[in-house]
Amino acid sequence: MMKFERNYRICGVIECLTGLHIGGIAEELKIGGTDSPVIMDGVLNLPYIPGSSLKGKMRSLLEVRHSDKWLMNGGDVHTCKEPSCDLCVTFGRSAAEKIEGGPTRIIVRDSYPDQKTRALWDSTEDILHGTEVKGENFLNRITSMATPRFIERVPAGSSFDLEIIFSQYGVDDGRRLKLVLEAMTLLEDNYLGASGSRGYGKIRFTDLALMEKTVEDYRSGADWRPHEKTNGATTAREILGLLSAE
Numbered sequence: 001m002m003k004f005e006r007n008y009r010i011c012g013v014i015e016c017l018t019g020l021h022i023g024g025i026a027e028e029l030k031i032g033g034t035d036s037p038v039i040m041d042g043v044l045n046l047p048y049i050p051g052s053s054l055k056g057k058m059r060s061l062l063e064v065r066h067s068d069k070w071l072m073n074g075g076d077v078h079t080c081k082e083p084s085c086d087l088c089v090t091f092g093r094s095a096a097e098k099i100e101g102g103p104t105r106i107i108v109r110d111s112y113p114d115q116k117t118r119a120l121w122d123s124t125e126d127i128l129h130g131t132e133v134k135g136e137n138f139l140n141r142i143t144s145m146a147t148p149r150f151i152e153r154v155p156a157g158s159s160f161d162l163e164i165i166f167s168q169y170g171v172d173d174g175r176r177l178k179l180v181l182e183a184m185t186l187l188e189d190n191y192l193g194a195s196g197s198r199g200y201g202k203i204r205f206t207d208l209a210l211m212e213k214t215v216e217d218y219r220s221g222a223d224w225r226p227h228e229k230t231n232g233a234t235t236a237r238e239i240l241g242l243l244s245a246e
């Protein structure tokens, strides 16, 4: 029987080194308007990075990195019925595939702009609700005509707060926690959102900390405390290195 042992919390900052679109490229061109909207929070009226998009990107980068194990034909998202599949156990299975292996290990929270970023947006004239509009020419592959269109993007230099919770149920989960950090290092060398090939979506994780709370801590009401072995490490690469060191 699987028993909950502890939660880990990876917290820190997602820094946008280049502009970021969070939504996909809209199929329909609206000349004179803007497409590819970032995802806006309905209450704050500010862009945010949905946890589901961060998690999906991390998962797909691991599929490609470990293509021998997890890459599916035709580019479909990997899913399987193997109870010990590290990718499915960590990132979750579709409801139809729910079998033993326990609950999905990670929760990726939505990431909201930090205070410094909100102040920067407020004080910059060309930024409205956290987005700037940029005109670009897109080539229609069939007619070879260049079509101007307008892209809304979160400006470079913006930062979003990051929180990932990882639940440990057994010794195999140590390996899976490392997989999450590996995915973060892969993402730093890839991109988030649409139009990565056009230079958008380069991000970096900074000011990271790995915290933990054991089942006893939950019982006694103790707060998160730094994970001893990785204390002081602030990048995904450093934390991964310390977790891997024996």
Ligand SMILES: [Zn+2]
Pocket (backbone or CB within 6 Å): 078, 079, 080, 081, 082, 085, 086, 087, 088, 089
């Ligand atoms: Zn699987």
